[in-house]
Amino acid sequence: DAGVIQSPRHEVTEMGQEVTLRCKPISGHNSLFWYRQTMMRGLELLIYFNNNVPIDDSGMPEDRFSAKMPNASFSTLKIQPSEPRDSAVYFCASSFGRANPYEQYFGPGTRLTVT
Amino acid sequence: AQSVAQPEDQVNVAEGNPLTVKCTYSVSGNPYLFWYVQYPNRGLQFLLKYITGDNLVKGSYGFEAEFNKSQTSFHLKKPSALVSDSALYFCAASNFGNEKLTFGTGTRLTIIP
Numbered sequence: 619d620a621g622v623i624q625s626p627r628h629e630v631t632e633m634g635q636e637v638t639l640r641c642k643p644i645s646g647h648n649s650l651f652w653y654r655q656t657m658m659r660g661l662e663l664l665i666y667f668n669n670n671v672p673i674d675d676s677g678m679p680e681d682r683f684s685a686k687m688p689n690a691s692f693s694t695l696k697i698q699p700s701e702p703r704d705s706a707v708y709f710c711a712s713s714f715g716r717a718n719p720y721e722q723y724f725g726p727g728t729r730l731t732v733t
Numbered sequence: 734a735q736s737v738a739q740p741e742d743q744v745n746v747a748e749g750n751p752l753t754v755k756c757t758y759s760v761s762g763n764p765y766l767f768w769y770v771q772y773p774n775r776g777l778q779f780l781l782k783y784i785t786g787d788n789l790v791k792g793s794y795g796f797e798a799e800f801n802k803s804q805t806s807f808h809l810k811k812p813s814a815l816v817s818d819s820a821l822y823f824c825a826a827s828n829f830g831n832e833k834l835t836f837g838t839g840t841r842l843t844i845i846p
Contacts, residue, residue, distance in 0.1 A: 622776070660836070673832075674833060713832065721779055726774075727774075
């Protein structure tokens, strides 16, 4: 089992540029979560999907952030335009609610730096 | 609204001594409780969970946690600490029908050789 895969692992970009983060959940998992981790705010849930449908996006900071899940094996989180305050580590996690309620498996994260 | 509190930002323990990392929660209905560990530059790893049943839950790497309903606590414990246990520990909570986990702010555990 490859676990949750995220790419890129590191991203450095300039303010105003578009950034796209990618996630491949564990095969067979039907829920996917995007989190952001910073020293100041800790771990924040941005959005989560169940069966490819967005269920709760109340944590998405503003319209600059968008997330999609076109199929069960792929999701993207896009920031356009990026700002320095978006610098953080972004984690993707997946779970299979029926067999293991609410136990989430995290990817290694993408460290985003916006200059 | 759900909330999880980890009252200690930092816990230092001598190697070989028992360790405790504290967590309290506020959840409507019966809580589902979790502990995760994060090593440097890594994602969070699941350690253990309480859904129902015995109040003492055993998990990975020799860790255990005790669910105390009256005190709304779910403290993480280990009888004998190892230097390799040094990491950031997160407590999380949810409840039936709610896939969202509410995380605490994390406790940095340092085991001193």
